[in-house]
Amino acid sequence: MSGPDEPQWELLPDRPEDFFGLEGDYDVLDLKRKYNSFIRKFKPEKFPEEFQKIRAAFESLNDALRYGEPLPSSQHLQFDWSSDTEQSDSELQNELTGSPAADPLYNSSSEATDKGQKTGLLERLKDEPIDVLYSELKQQPSKSPYDYYALAVFADLLPETKGHFAGWILEGLKVHQEEPGLFELLKQYFSQEIPLKELASLLLKTSRIVNSDRFYYLTEKGWDRLIRNAPFKIFRKTLSSCEANLRDHRVDNLLVFYLHILKPAIWKASQKWIDQIFAEVDSHYDELPYWLEREYYLLDLLRQYREQRDTFIQESAIRETIDRAIRNYSVLPESEADLAFLECQLLLISYEDDLLTEFPKLDKQLLNLRILWELIADDVYERVEVYVEYSESEQRDSQIQKLADQLFHENYGRRYQNITEMTSTTYVLLFLASIISIIYLIFRMFSSFWSSLLYIGLIVLTNFIFFVLAALSSNWLRDRYYRAGWRFEIMRFFQTCWLPLDEVAEGLEALNGTKKDDIEYEELDEIANLMRLDPGLFIYVTAQRLLHASH
Missing domain, CATH: 1.10.10 (Arc Repressor Mutant, subunit A)
Incomplete structure (x- = not known):
């Protein structure tokens, strides 16, 4: 790989800020945008090694920003020691293993010495066995941070003490409390x-x-x-x-941790424990950083969905597919969750008509699901999107105009227009007949006042009932035509156009009331509203956009 956009890999792992091009004041969201721009190019399935480097650099900065810790660029594995003989701890590891250290636990750019020893460990390793050096260092009464690091490395290489790496790092932290080098080694060990x-x-x-x-x-x-x-x-x-x-x-560290761990915990924990954690977070909601508010909103929607999921699934293959995608997004590591979510989109598109008919109307439960699905899809989309230029309004408007033509030139559109025109004519004739009848009765009112007044009241009431029933029937007719024909036209439109659904709906609303050739675009605003309230169509459109972006 080469080219002007090739990342500066030599900046990793020591200078992650420079690698991401971050400077000055930046926050978690700024970092995430930079990270997403990198992994769109270096996807884990195509560039696993590059992705791991980018991911490790992102996590080190992201963790520090979220918890308000010193940034990794200023916190390398540096120990405070001094001696006549110097050696790097990476050289120590190379000497022990016979090859360059691959494990990040053992990588460091800091200089090391064997405090209290006339000959450095690196030199002694050439002639003395590891177990002898380990035993000698273990019995040493006063140990520097580097001594504890060396003990950890030795212990991990000796068969009888293998797995004691973290134990020695903890012993070092007990003596040298929160020493930066040992602290960072232990943090990496937990990874x-x-x-x-x-x-x-x-x-x-x-x-x-x-x-x-x-x-x-x-x-x-x-x-x-x-x-x-x-x-x-x-x-x-x-x-x-x-x-x-x-x-x-501090409560802010507690909130950051709880909101991080809640996403997978919602699927495994008891309802009582989940409610307790949410109650703890709610009691300090005003103290949440602004970038955690969206995370909290997503988690609250996940909690609501978990409470309703048994009712939602209802032994439906489509709904089980959606449920599995939401669960995978919550419990799997990010790259695996993204891949699983995209695989789900392939399944959803394969259902086509069944997906549209699975959700006959948007009730409160489905409204929450749509919002949750949109948040998850937007999060995945940011990492897989290959930007497509839709900013040219002429191109977008022509596509929406094409959809409007399809809706009104197809059989369903023409039939619907004929019926609405007949209904409008009926409204006018009835209104005129009512006006003539009322005028006639007014002239007769002087000879029979009360009977004329009664007739006028009956005419007004009859007209009111008729107009109410006509409005209801018009809504029913529009909904019937939408579900019987229009939504399938819209579905086919989104197979070749990847504009957001809401953007297309806004474009249709803008065309409402306009006229082209012999067709007047009426009710487009109502069709746009039905599109927004159609969960099946929204899920289908989202799947098409995600798959197009991932390609």
């Missing part, structure tokens, strides 16, 4: 595939040593794995035990 039994135990041990509000920032990746892969009772018990060890944690 690894730790066995679930060890993970729960490690989280509890960590809470006893790092018992401040930074615990949530440090361990968030571990909780992600625990909530997705362990029974919920283990997650709940572990979280409760850890939080019992925390002191003076």
Whole structure:
């Protein structure tokens, strides 16, 4: 890969801000926009290595921004030590393994020395066994941060102590509290595939040593794995035990963590636990950062959907497909969730007419579903969209004009116009007849006042009832023609046009009342409103747009 738009890979992992082109004051949303622009080009299925680099850089910055931590660009794995002999800890790892370190846990640009030793560890490794050095360093009474790092590396390489890496890092943090290098090593360790039994135990041990509000920032990746892969009772018990060890944690860190973990938890937790967490968040809603408000809204819709999903599914293949997509979006890692959501769109398009007839009307439950589906689709769309220029109004207007022609030149459109014209003529004739009758009765009123007044009242009441019934029948007729013909024309239109549904509806409203050739475009505003209220059409249009964007 090469070209003017090729990212500056040499800036990773040490300078993620420069890699994303961020400078000055920026926030989570600014970072997300930059990240999305990169992964549209480097999709995980085509460029797995590049995607992993971009994702790792994004997560390091995103975590720091969300929790208000120092940005990674100023917080490398730097230890405070001094000695006559210097060596880099990456060189130490290379010497131990015989090859460049691939694991980010062992990568660092900082300089290292073996404090208190006349000969550096790197030199001694050439002649002495690892177990001898490990035993000697372990018995050393006073240890620097780098000593604990070296012990962690040695322990992970020796068969009898393998898996003790995190234990030594925690021991180091116990002595050198919140030391940046050790802290960052442990945070990266929680991103690894730790066995679930060890993970729960490690989280509890960590809470006893790092018992401040930074615990949530440090361990968030571990909780992600625990909530997705362990029974919920283990997650709940572990979280409760850890939080019992925390002191003076800030509520903003707590809110960030809860809103992060709620998305998968909604599908696994008990209703009581979910309500408790939402109550905690609600009590501090005014303290939420603005970028969390949308996340809260999405989570609240997910909670409402979960409460209604048994009623919604109703043993329908289409509804089960939609349900599975919403669940996958909530519980799978981002790249897997995006792919699963796009696969769902293929299934939904394959249903075609069945998808439109599955949802006969938009009730309150379906309104919430449409909003939820729109938020999820917009989130996925931002990561898969290949921008298509629709800003030229002439192109957009011509497409919408074409749709209006299809709606009114096809058989259903012409029949509907003929019926509405007949109905309008009937309205006029009835109105004129009523006026003539009332005038005649007024002239007779002087000879028979009360009877004439009664006749006038009956005429007015009859006309009122007729106009009410005519309006209702007109609405019924319009709805019938929409479902019998127009919506299928609209569906076919969106097979080759990927404008947003609401934009097309606005365009139809703008054409309402205009005339072209012998056709006058009436009721287009009502058709546009029916389009907006049609959940089946919305889901179909969304699927077409997402698949077009992903291609």
